Amino acid sequence: MIKKGDFIQIEYTGSVDGQIFDTTNQMIAQKAGMSNPHMHFGPIIICVGKGHVLTGLDKHIEGKEIGKSFTITLSPEEGFGKKNAKLIQLVGIHKFTKAGVMPQVGLQVNVDNMMGIIRTVTGGRVIVDFNHPLSGKELTYAINIKSKVDDLKSQVKAILELELHEHDATVTAEGKKVVATVSRKYPPELNAKITQAIKEMTGAELTLQEKKEEKAQPKEALKQDSNRQAAEPKKQVMESKKQVAEPNKQAAEPKKDSAKSKNTPDTSKKQVHAKKESNKA
Numbered sequence: 001m002i003k004k005g006d007f008i009q010i011e012y013t014g015s016v017d018g019q020i021f022d023t024t025n026q027m028i029a030q031k032a033g034m035s036n037p038h039m040h041f042g043p044i045i046i047c048v049g050k051g052h053v054l055t056g057l058d059k060h061i062e063g064k065e066i067g068k069s070f071t072i073t074l075s076p077e078e079g080f081g082k083k084n085a086k087l088i089q090l091v092g093i094h095k096f097t098k099a100g101v102m103p104q105v106g107l108q109v110n111v112d113n114m115m116g117i118i119r120t121v122t123g124g125r126v127i128v129d130f131n132h133p134l135s136g137k138e139l140t141y142a143i144n145i146k147s148k149v150d151d152l153k154s155q156v157k158a159i160l161e162l163e164l165h166e167h168d169a170t171v172t173a174e175g176k177k178v179v180a181t182v183s184r185k186y187p188p189e190l191n192a193k194i195t196q197a198i199k200e201m202t203g204a205e206l207t208l209q210e211k212k213e214e215k216a217q218p219k220e221a222l223k224q225d226s227n228r229q230a231a232e233p234k235k236q237v238m239e240s241k242k243q244v245a246e247p248n249k250q251a252a253e254p255k256k257d258s259a260k261s262k263n264t265p266d267t268s269k270k271q272v273h274a275k276k277e278s279n280k281a
Contacts, residue, residue: 002064004049005201007149007158010061011043012053013142016134040167045149045158047201052162054079057141069144079139080132087130088119096126155202156180163194170211178204185210 002008014022020032026041035041046052048061056078064070076082091111096103103109103126107118116130149155153171156178160166170181178198186194191208198206 002062004062006048007045007155009043009045009146009149011144015140016137043146064145066145066148071142074139076136080135083131083136089128091126091128093124093126156198159198176204179207181209181211183211
């Protein structure tokens, strides 16, 4: 049975009235028209009860068995909450025109760092709903619990993906000492928050370090290196021709010696006879 604090790998698809709004399955996302190059698909690893999924979803996962699939319905309170009337606000149209935005019904806008959806546009008044788009709605989730994850490095990497969106972090571990190499340097307060979260969830001591990028060579150095590489084949060809020429030269030497031998008395026999005489003596 799954309990709070367990790390598990899951797949899920969330829908409202049959319309899919979230999934870990790329094929389902493509059919629903949700796929884009910036989205990451595939099973995810979560720590149960730590807010990595909706609160209601967390509660329903507890007590389930590994390897099982199930479908649940979450009430608005378990999902994105009820509609809050205070988050439906009137905004002057001049605020949009000043920013070069033509307000239209259904347009998602950012007003004072709050994301909202324009509900009505009447004269110089715009009604913007800052509630979550799925607030007040019942959600249906189809979930498959694939496996339990006990490997420390996989646990830490999962937290970095969920909390910092670090999908390519490199994690090494020696006992409970963990070093994670990430894409950039984070503010001290965020660094401390992630370090504390990993300590609480895994018991590990985390050190975050920024990935060092290779320094680019100066253009002049690259040019020289390119010229040197271009010259190497020519040098090799010249060496090859030289090696071919050497045997030809060596082959020509016997002919030259042969030509000399016609004009030079043959003393080899005399030398052989002399050797024989020496042997007799």
